[in-house]
Amino acid sequence: MKKILYILLLFTTSLFAQKVTTSIDSTKKKIGAEFKLTIKTDVDTFSKVKFPNGKFFGNLEVLESYKIDTIRTGNRYELIKKYGLTQFDSGKYLVPKLPVIINGKKVFSDSIKIEISDVKVDTLKQKMYDIKNIIPVKSDFGNWWIYLLILLGLAVIGYFVYRFIKKKKTEEKPVVIEFKSxxxxxxxxxxxxxxxxxxxxxxxxxxxxxxxxxxxxxxxxxxxxxxxxxxxxxxxxxxxxxxxxxxxxxxxxxxxxxxxxxxxxxxxxxxxxxxxxxxxxxxxxxxxxxxxxxxxxxxEIVEENDELELWNEQQKEKARLEKLKKEKRKRIIIGVSVSVFLIVTTLGVLIAIKGFDYVKDNFIGHPTKDLVEGEWIFSEYGNPTVKIETPKVLKRMDAEKVLPKNAMALIKEMQIFMYGSLTDDFYIGVSTATFKQQVQLDLEQAAEGSLKVFEAQGATNIFVKTEEFDTQQGIKGRKAYGTMVMVDKISGKSVKMYYEILVFGQNNGLQQITIMHREDDKYGKQMLERILNSVELQNISQP
Structure with a gap:
């Protein structure tokens, strides 16, 4: 049954011949407790093995990297490497796949899911305190003269920089040697x-x-x-x-x-x-x-050549026009330079007063801000129906092109809709499916299947928490939420993303909603809250 559910959630795995085995002493411990992770390799006596090294494995801190134990069996070695891992925040974590280099080639260990629980606190003996009063924030605009001085200082610096560059160019002019003939x-x-x-x-x-x-x-x-x-x-x-x-x-x-x-x-x-x-x-x-x-x-020319004089006059006029052209070009360059300097200075002052977010939103541009302030659409998707409000109409994907034929043979109907992708600043995905045969759905396992999809797309350092979720109509489901690290395709830099996944199982059918945005994007957070508050599901359990 889990296999069918993974196929439904677009999760595919490949089996590789592995020389590495992975184990852990326990998958559940309390905050701060040590997990002992063991990685074993079975190699010949001529192999060179390098185990992973670092202070963190995903979201888990490496307390200690133990010495390698070696067991020889005939002409082969079994190398055993142990690590002490811990985490000081409760939740479900994933020990990521770790690279073991064998003879210059990377072989990855298996990922292992662990759970860290809170330490129970007796709140009856803990003294309670009242909520503190609101502290008024002083406005910085009373010190407007400081920002004026900064602006004037920048203007003076810009002026001297311009004079220095102009003087430098004058000094660097090449010496022109004049010849008599x-x-x-x-x-x-x-x-x-x-x-x-x-x-x-x-x-x-x-x-x-x-x-x-x-x-x-x-x-x-x-x-x-x-x-x-x-x-x-x-x-x-x-x-x-x-x-x-x-x-x-x-x-x-x-x-x-x-x-x-x-x-x-x-x-x-x-x-x-x-x-x-x-x-x-x-x-x-x-x-x-x-x-x-x-x-x-x-x-030898004895008499004055009128034609030569005419040519000389033409050359003088050409030189005069060229000089005027250069002076005009110089004035344009100076004007553009001054304009750019004033724009940069103004933006610098605005950043100092209002902050970078204000300048980015109002002058540079912010794509998710445009989505928040645009015209939203409330529409129905899939079967069983999912009603949801989104900033853009979700695009239908062809499920038959995504899933293998043997998987589609198990599914009566499946529909997928989305906006963006998992590597964009903002992503929305809605999928619905019904099975041909009766299936006992495990919503917890369904959410984990989606995390496997994230990992297959290159996600690392996945942090996840799960809890129950009820719609306004009282339909119960499961919510998985947390953070992960994705690679930005344009800049090539790692970006920390926040995600929430809602999964509902009704009458042999599955409904899923996935939303993701940059963790530091306040507009992405606003859209996520608005979308989740709009969710309405078709209750097919009722006649």
Whole structure:
């Protein structure tokens, strides 16, 4: 019967060949008493075994980790490790699966459920005290001037930080070397390039990129053609046309040598070709000779060139417009920086006065707060019917796709509805089922089955308490509640969750409601209380 119930609650387990056995001296003790947990391994004499170590196993504190006992049987060892565990709060706890490393591989021990009961106190002999009066809380807004000083202090700090950064940027501006002529600039840059020894260090692509940029920049400044923006073929064509128009004394060999280097550079940059050392030396000489030859081929200008003056004027106007553009961009950056600073400062002051929760709820956003304040829906789900009020309509899941076929053969009808998932900030689940055959339902076992589902989904440190629960119609059920740790899929961090599970069994049918939210989420707590107060069940035990 328990097997059928576990299948109903979506619990599946896998059996692994284990080398580890687990036992405990008792499953029920009083607060503070010691549980002795024993883990045994059966290995050969060459195996290396490492038992778990830590101050806590789940919610249980490790009082003592005893020495390992060894029993040899032939060519095998039985290693016995004992731990002393305790807990100082009553309730039902789970000794989690513990990893035992055998020859570098993890083998997990079995989880064991234990129960810790309260120590009975004789309240007749305990003196009783009256409830204390309400203590008024002083408002912090009387010290408004402190927050004003904080705001002013932050503003002053921000101003000096801005001045420091601005001064730093001014000091870090690179020193610009001015050259008298393009040939002087090109020659100096070629010498600096050789001192870097890029291709000797294996940076061939960077070497060819700088080498050809020097040649292109020289041609653009000396002959006034757009060499930096042109492809290799466009540059060579433009150079030949300029040679005809300006009557440059350029030989075909000079242009061909320049074209060879540019094409070689294209292959290095885009086809990942790696020239040999002597080829690199030859390309360097071709570029140097081409620059000198182009310089010597330019005829001396005796009269003023009107076209050159027009080009110079255009360049001056272009530089002026570029300067205005940079100043405008600078003003935008300063404006945005000041706005961001004011926003951050304002939020900081609000956090200091109102607290982080106030800022998060009203400025940053809180998803569960939106659910609380949204329009709720009161609807019916499943058979036997569960009436419940929720912030969103629950989505129907296909039970046949979730459960195996042999399990569905035992169930007459099953319906599942949910919102969110077990790893979200808030989760609601409603499931109903009726069996084909008469089944004696154990609600306590049903709640434990749901906890097994949590554990299969990656939940750890599960703390659980159970008690009876009555609906407003007087239908009796069982409630399991407590906390567990789940892993946030987005941040990868562990999140402590609070959960409550309601289970009802009526006339060979099962009704279950599961609610979960972050433990520190006050809006999740508000939704849980509102949902539980709205629960209405179809009483199928009555005609």
């Amino acid at each position: 393009p040939i002087e600039k090109a020659t100096s840059l070629l010498q600096q390039l050789e001192k870097k020894e890029l291709w000797q260090k294996g940076e061939i692509k960077n070497y060819y990129s700088e080498l050809t940029d020097i040649a292109r920049n020289y041609i653009e400044e000396e002959i006034q053609i757009p060499a930096m923006e042109s492809t290799t073929s466009e540059l060579i064509l433009g150079l030949r046309n300029a040679a005809k128009q300006k009557k440059l004394k350029l030989s075909a060999e000079t242009v061909e040598n320049l074209e060879k280097v540019l094409k070689q550079a294209d292959l290095v940059k885009f086809a990942k070709v790696k020239p040999l050392d002597f080829e690199i030396e030859e390309d360097k000489k071709r570029i140097s000779n081409s620059i000198v030859t182009i310089h010597n081929s330019i005829p």
